[in-house]
Amino acid sequence: MVSRGTGAGRVKGARRPEVRLPPLELFGGGELEPDGDYDGLEFPEADFAGQDGAGARFMDCALRGCALDETRLHHARFLDSVLTGVRGVGTDLAESTLRDVELIDARLGGVQLHGAALERVVIRGGKIDYLNLRTAVLRDVVFEGCVLVEPDFGGARLERVEFVDCALKGVDLTAATLKDVDLRGAVSLEIARGVDRLAGAVISPSQLLDLAPVLAAEVGIRVE
Secondary structure (H helix, E strand, O other): OOOOHOOOOOOOOEOOOOOOOOOOOEOOOOOOOOOOOOEEEEEOOOOOOOOOOOEEEEOOOEEEOOOOOOOOOOOEEEEEEEOOOEEEEEOOOOEEEEEEEEEEEEEEEEEEEOOOOOEEEEEEEEEOOOOOOOEEEEEEEEEEEOOOOOEEEEEOOEEEEEEOOOOEEEEEEEOOEEEEEEEEEEEEOEEEEEEOOOOEEEEOOHHHHHHHHHHHHOOOOOOO
């Protein structure tokens, strides 16, 4: 773990996952099973749209180009796994666990991750619209080179979370708790709600200027 900045700007850096997949076997096909146990498997271009894998465990797995439209993965566990090019609308990952996971070039919309636990996760590239992370716990998470449209962190806890070269549009931080959150690397930062929850985050001087109208409105300052 590294600390970035000096003095009041010091922030602890996130610990990134070190995923080293073993030789993988191809998934034999068929539908996902609730509470299924998937270990050391590769899922190439699998279509899981509308399937139910609630409570399933994915350990040392690679999901590549899979369709996850309306896939039910409530309370699933993804451990030491890589998800590349997954796509889908309405994927249900509520109360799931992602630990030591790389999510690369995802194209997702309305994904439900409320109440989830993310630890040592990198989300790199791609675009995620309407990401629901309400009441989730994010620890050692890096968002890198991705676009997040109206992500909802309401009531979530973020600790050692970094935003690097990514665009944040219409962020909701209502009732969120931030600790060692580094927003300085975001190429754009638009906060729709919860700007008062930025305590525990570090932003750049230029971001402060961009946020000035929102901050002024929050404390009731009229600017004429």
